[in-house]
Amino acid sequence: MTTVSLNPSPIYSLSQRAHQIKESQIRESSRYCEKFGAINLAQGLPDFPAPEALKEAARAAIASDMNQYADSWGWHKLREAIAQKMQRDNQITIDPETEITVCCGATEGLNVALMTLIDQGDRVLIFEPFYENYIPNLATVGGIPEFITLHPPQWEVTEEMLLPAFKKGLKAVIINSPANPTGKVWTRTELELIAKLCQEYDVYAITDEIYEYIIYEQEHISLMSIDGMRDRTIVVNGFSKTFCITGWRLGYVVASPYLSAAIRRIHDFITISAPAPLQYAALTAMEFGREYFTNLADDYRRKRDLFYPVLVELGFAPVLPQGAYYIWTDSSMIAKDADSAAFWLAKEALVAAVPGTCFSHPDREKVNALRFCFAKKDSTLESAIANLRKVCHFS
Known part of the structure; x- marks a missing residue:
């Protein structure tokens, strides 16, 4: 190289x-x-x-000439399926018309979330060890990373650790659960603590939940489902890990109508839309049984x-x-x-x-x-x- x-x-x-x-x-x-x-x-x-059914659905979509731009916000049937999934698995009621944006992978989703919230010099809390993308993602918007180091084997988060960062002044916090690279799954107690501080200090949360179905001894809880976080959380998720299609670059962002309107404007002028035939195929995956x-x-x-x-x-x-x-x-x-x-x-x-x-x-x-x-x-x-x-x- x-x-x-x-x-x-x-x-x-x-x-x-x-x-x-x-x-x-x-x-x-x-x-x-x-x-x-x-x-x-x-x-x-x-x-x-x-999964073979997913590949066949993609082949069929291409053969059926579903090869032009999709709706910039995402194919409406796929957005409806994501809303149903959020209700079923995350206990969150979502309006697919105003609160879901399908994008080119969770990577783009995280970027547009940051571009929506962060101005030059804004501080964003991330937890170390963190996913590699977070630092360059912040660099693209001029955000300043504020680090809290977690320690094995529990990678526990406490109020004593969090308070100095929140008091210093934050615009947002990034939560990755289940976490890459550590495998940490945030507990309800930890998420409720984050929720309390976000509301007290007027901080937004961006949650990276791409591994939500790859979970073992604990349960996955979305921060958006915690009281008080519905309108100040942006959920970033996607299809790559769950359906073994990392090369498809297909993700989505869930947020309140006001935040989604801004996310959609930015997304539209970055990538226009996620790949149309792959969106049609992803609907097949969303219909897989439990x-x-x-x-x-x-x-x-x-x-x-x-x-x-x-x-x-x-x-x-x-x-x-x-x-x-x-x-x-x-x-x-x-x-x-x-x-x-x-x-x-x-x-x-x-x-x-x-x-x-x-x-x-x-x-x-x-x-x-x-x-x-x-x-x-x-x-x-x-x-x-x-x-x-x-x-x-x-x-």
């Missing part, structure tokens, strides 16, 4: 945001796979197929329980995730820093993981952690386990 320098030059004059945004470490970790022939347990993309979602969680729990004990056995000191499909581990027994550990693992064990620096405060001098993805075929996980056992003996 050839990296182009972003250093100032007499030829190019780039924006400050272009200088602030660095290349993705997740994608870089995946490139180790090409370089060393390593097994990709880095990037959060399954290596098994999407068995699909139960089986999804059960299958990922089984994969977690296959891979996690091996990481314990080899001395990685993993943290058992309560949701999502990642495992957070120590890396200090491999190298002095996470980047070196990830490089060594890909080169020597032929297994690619993401270094913890990707999910940490950019000014933090030392991070000793790795994130492994177990959204893989059993045969892939078994091959990775065999590779790890050959060279990793840290216990």
